[in-house]
Amino acid sequence: MYLGIDLGTSGVKALLIDANQKAVASGHAALDVSRPHSGWSEQDPADWIRAVDEAINALKVSHGAELAAVKGIGLSGHMHGATLVDSSDKVLRPCILWNDTRSFAEAAALDADPRFRTITGNIVFPGFTAPKLVWVAKHEPDIFKRVAKVLLPKDYLRLWLSGEHISEMSDSAGTAWLDVAGRRWSKELLDATELTESQMPSLVEGTEKGGTLRADLAASWGMKPGVVIAGGAGDNAASAAGMGTVLPGQAFVSIGTSGVLFAANGSYMPNAASAVHTFCHALPNVWHQMGVILSASDSLTWLSGITGKKPEELTAELGETLKAPGGETFLPYLSGERTPYNDAAIRGVFTGLAHQSDRAALTQAVLEGVSFAFRDSLEALRKAGTELARVTAIGGGSRSRYWLKSVATALNLPVDVPADGDFGAAFGAARLGLIAAENADPAAVLTPPRTAETIEPVGELSGAYHDAYQRYVALYPAIKGADQ
Structure with missing residues (x-):
């Protein structure tokens, strides 16, 4: 048996799979996000530990024998978070999350230094880890002086699980400190933020061993000693591992809290000016590119809160027959946007509202707005x-x-729907745990799922969608200008 642990923004999922990669059982636990100021987004790492323990104990109750047979654990987690610990591994402050935009000025200053784009292949976004540390140095200098290690969220869980400071390439590529082509920390970029490599975790590939489960935790969960912990992956690379999106030309679109259009690459292909992320994949000598939307299904969740209707109730009102875009347009910039604008300050809007703009029209506009962001x-x-x-x-x-x-229809590309199954980040993490524990061939393990259905673009609406997309892209400079 193999266990995948995915630390999400809103909860933890622990998934058991067997040697045939069949999902056996899962445990869940919820998490909350603290937003003490506008643009801030934080979590207490102690809550992550509570949630993982809760999720795994749920598996112990329901599938104790299977949990006891676990040989490998893989980790996945939301990226970019700054988890700061002192020399005793005590957390110094709440983790600053991926969707926190307080360090936009610091990010702009780092991005103005040409070394960052040259070495990392990426724009320095406000959500990345490095500008957060510059912000802490400026606004919380006493805390900055005590930082012994900077850990990404899943790697703080690894510290608790194994007692070791280890990260891997895919997650570390989102810090703005990694030489993404060389797959190593950049002393030059760490120096630029007044940090040293000794304050970074050691690095492994996602398919390699990255620690061993502590004996006391293994005993508590009814597991055997010596369980291998894989390097794992950031959530998007873990999802790609779960989907088998590891070969050049393979791609997925993730309509989660945030949105991702992810493409695997067989070589390092940076183009920072496009605001596309170019990161290491979870496999050695593989990279990936992705466009990132900060508020995808989160936009529908926001509308759900406003209307008092569950998201699935809102979409059910539209039926299944795609409609031509109406007069309403929605820009999903509820917490800024990454691709293609790298704009932490921009905010979302509805335009074209009229007396006849009912709830269904607003729902349709929200779905179209996210589709156009993709x-x-x-x-x-x-x-x-x-x-x-x-x-x-x-x-x-x-x-x-x-x-x-x-x-x-917005992408003018076929969209494949996988057969029923769990192919997300927890499954990808479990697959990486299998590879690390068994020294298995990644190509033999990370295969794509069977396609149950293909959704083709609606050809008769391609012209209407084209016109609506042109209207959509014209709105950003208009509202950007209004903000200045």
Whole structure:
């Protein structure tokens, strides 16, 4: 048996799979996000430990024998978070999360230093880890002086699980300290933020061993000693491992809290100016590119809170037949946007509202707005040299057929829907745990799922979607100008 642990923004999932990669059971625990100021987003790492313990104890109750047979654990987690610990591994402050934009000025200053784009292949986004540390140095200098290690969220869990300070390439590529081509920490970039390599965790590949489960935790959960912990991956690379998106030309679209258009690459292909992320993959000598939307299904969740209707109730009102875009347009910039604008300050808008703009019209506009944001990411990937022939859909939003049809038509690409199964980040993490524990061939393990259905673009609406997308892209400079 193998265990995947995925630390999400809103909860933890622990997934057991067997040697045939069949999902056996899962445990869950919820997490909350603290937003003490506008643009801030934090979590207490102690809550992550509580949630993991809760999720695994749920498995112990329901599937104790299977849990006892676990040989390998893989870790996945939300990226970019700054988890700061002192020389005793005590957490110094709440973790500053991926969607926290307080360090936008610090990010701009680092990005103005040409070494960062040259070495990392990426814009320095406000959500990345390095500008957060510059912010801490400026605003919380006493804490900064006590920082012994900077850990990414899943790697803080690794510290608790194994007692070791270890990270891996895919997650570390999102810090703005990694030499992404060389797959190593950059002394030059660490120096630029007044940090040293000794304050960074050691690095392994995602498929390699990255620690061993502590004996006391193994005993508490009824597991055997010596369980291997894989390097694992950041959440998007872990999802790619779960989907088998590891070969050049393979891609997925993730309609989760945030949105990702992810493409695997067989070589390092940076183009920072496109605002596409170019990161290491979870496998050695593989990289990936992705466009990132900060508020994908989160946009629908926001509308759900406003209307008092559950997200699935809102999408059900639209039916399954795709409609031509109406007069309403939604820009999903509820917490700024990454691809293609790298704008932490921009905020979302509805335009074209009229007396007849009812709840269904607003829902339709929200789904279309996120679909057009994915189209923005597709155009950015093309500028970075990546062409896609099709994508596979994952994430909670992919349960809406209407939304899938909207995404397919906006991208003008077929969207493959996997057969029933769990192919997300927890599954990818479990696969990495299997590879590390058994020294298995990644190519033999990380295969794609069977496609249950393909959603084709709705050809008769391609013209209407094209016109609506042109209206959509014209709005950003208009509202950007209004903000200045």
